[in-house]
Amino acid sequence: MTTDETGAKRRSKFFWFEGVTEAEVLRSLNDTRPSRLRQQGTRRLLVGVTAAVLLAMALLGFVTQPKLQSYFEMALLATVLMLYLALRKSVRQISDAPDELLDERQVAARDAAHTVAYRILAIVAVGAILLHAVFPHSTEAGEALFGARTHLLLAVIMGAAALPAMVLAWTLPSEQPEA
Secondary structure, three states: HHHHHHHHHOOEEEEOOEEEEEHHHHHHHHOOOHHHHOOHHOOOOOOOHHHHHHHHHHHHOOOOOOOHHHHHHHHHHHHHHHHHHHHHHHOHHHOOOOOOOOOOOHHHHHHHHHHHHHHHHHHHHHHHHHHHHHOOOOOOOHHHHHHHHHHHHHHHHHHHHHHHHHHHHHHHOOOOOOO
């Protein structure tokens, strides 16, 4: 086996826990082409749109027609997946990359983003518990809010997956094009 074959085989390593391949992370980190996705304004717009789509997904329980609800669910799920992939691309996949592929500054930024993301998730969990206490299942609002738990759970799971990338996208400064 030549060194080129060994290098190609090594780059195709898949990191199961992170859900990325070494090749895609290195390609993203080494990409020097200018991109609007790497501008802070665009990143923040992506974060806002992703948050709005996740909120819409969580509130699908208020749509009473099952067929319409399923159409909205599929459209919102596809939209949030595309937004998540765009967010990952905008932060050069730092939010999901393993330590061995990042330098110390990137590891520190990623870890800080994960800390903020989990604090946000804790606040959301406490908020959900308070909503459950204020609107028990026996009320009409409580039934609408918690009756269709699938939508709420799906929004929370997608939000938890996207939140580190969202935090990084919000906090990272714009990248300056190289001369």
